[in-house]
Amino acid sequence: MNFKHLLLLIFLIVCNILISQDENVFLDRDYWKKNPSIETIEKDIKENNDITELNKYGFDPITWAILEKVSNETIQYLISKDGNDVNKITHDKRTYIFWAAYKDNLELMKFLIEKDAKMDLIDEHGYSLINFAATTGQTNLKIYEICLKEGANLNEQINNDGANPLLLLAPYIKDLKTLEFFTERGLDIIEVDNNGNNLFTYAAKGGNYFLMNHALAKKLDPNVNNGMAMIFASRGTRKYKNDINVYKYLDSVGVSFNGKTKSNQGLLHFEAKRQKDTALINYLISKDLDLNHEDDNGNSPITNSIKYNSAEMVEFLINKSKIENYIDKNGNTLFHHAVERNDTDIFNLISKTKNNINHKNKDGNTVLHLAAMKAKNNQLLKYLIELGAKKNILTPFGESAYDLAKENELLSKQNLNFLK
Structure with missing residues (x-):
């Protein structure tokens, strides 16, 4: 050989x-x-x-x-x-x-x-065994009995946000027996997490009318944190998302639509990501919520829809938005926000607005520069050029889209001559 x-x-x-x-x-x-x-x-x-x-x-x-x-x-x-x-x-x-x-x-x-x-381990997200069972909606009380028998103390079971098992299970509790299981073992329905969110707020996450009504009967404030129950409702749970009736209910009991997270995200930021019900979006907009409101990272409901939602919903939201030439606090246009989606249908929709495809963000990059760095194939780059992206614009470091694409391992072995 x-x-x-x-x-x-x-x-x-x-x-x-x-x-x-x-x-x-x-x-x-x-x-x-x-x-x-x-x-x-x-x-x-x-x-x-x-x-x-x-x-x-x-x-x-x-x-x-x-x-x-x-x-x-x-x-x-x-x-x-x-x-x-x-x-x-x-x-x-x-x-x-x-x-x-x-x-x-x-x-x-x-x-x-x-x-x-x-039995005393804490997972990567700060959940103990009991809290993991609770936050994932396990309502079989025998699970918790087993944990308590092995020495768990309900009053010591707190997640990273300061929520106890009763709060975490609130979206799923449908009867007094389950509620009383926890209150009889030391947890109080008036307890709140580190941010002041109460049992009503957590129940709103699952659109849990039974527990929200019970919390109101016990005089809990539904509007803590200026309407955080709305934000929790917009997040929903892993297996359930709330419909328009939940928001109408929250409105009827005095919950504000203006709640914000610590990073300044509002209700529409979450709904724009995955909501397919245009009637619900119209309802929220009728409550004076702004599709163009930016969070601390420069993301708005419009840009969230571009990153995560369907092309149909993106088109619907763009048409609802009052700003056609969108530029966020970081100088990004809608084109910039669409890069990681790698979806030509989304780019086609944006091209029909007044967004400038050759606009540079605060880092001095156009959408073609970002695509050259992040795209997985050359088709997106070709499509952007078809839409009018100029390939001779340089970054602040003197790099062209061609230079950046050559450094992209996924693109470097593909034909890039069209970028020269």
Whole structure:
């Protein structure tokens, strides 16, 4: 075998190793949806699939198995494998007992506790086990009973914002039994978080009429922080977003529409990101909310829609906005804000406004400069030029779009001659 053949062989071996790593079947969530048997898993282990590997987001096979409700017998078997442990740190610094609580898997929680699962851990977002269960809407009180039996103190369960389990569970509490479970164990309905947000505010997050009405009956102020309940309602929960009726209810009990977050974000900042109901947006605008109000980072409801919402909603909001030549506090036009979206439909909509495609922001960059630095392919750059972007404009450092594109690893190997 000559030297060239040896190098080729080594290259192929390395490629095969990398490919096999990328194709670890245990990291495919769909694999666990089929509730594979222990025999199937053993067969796949023998085919060099790693039962202990974490993906780039920190999810491992056992986490997926728990989330997909694989049989507990199989999960217990997986935990017994070398390299796995009941206290193994996974996504967001959570151990398996967090995921078991999240899936309301009491049997698995008890097994993990028997195997010395740590009960006092705090995850990456500042949630204890109890608070993680609460903020994700787990209303099975036996979950909390298990935690309390293991020594948890409800009064010591506080997240980074100073919210206790009762506040965090407020969007989901639908009966007095659940409420009284926490109040009988030391939590008071008048307690607030570090920012003064109360039980009514947190209940608004889930559009929880039962608990909002109960809070009002107990004389809690619905308008704390000048209408923060509106902001909480606009955020919704992971699985639920509020409709126009929730806002009308909040308005009827005296909640202001003018609440702002610490970074000066208003109600429309959140709704513009994902809301598809034009009637709701029209309703909020009728309450004198400004689509062009900028937060401390220069983002407005209009720019949030450009970054996250559908082209149809972007068009709707642009038409509703009173400013056609939009320039934020950082000198960015709507074109600048659209770069990371990499969506030609969005750019086409903006091109119909009076936004100048060759305007430089405060850093001295045009939209073509930003696209050259961030685009994943050359199609966006070509489209911007079609819309009138000038390729001969230089940055303050004397760089052209062509120079910047050459430094972009994703673009450097593509044809960039059109930028010269």
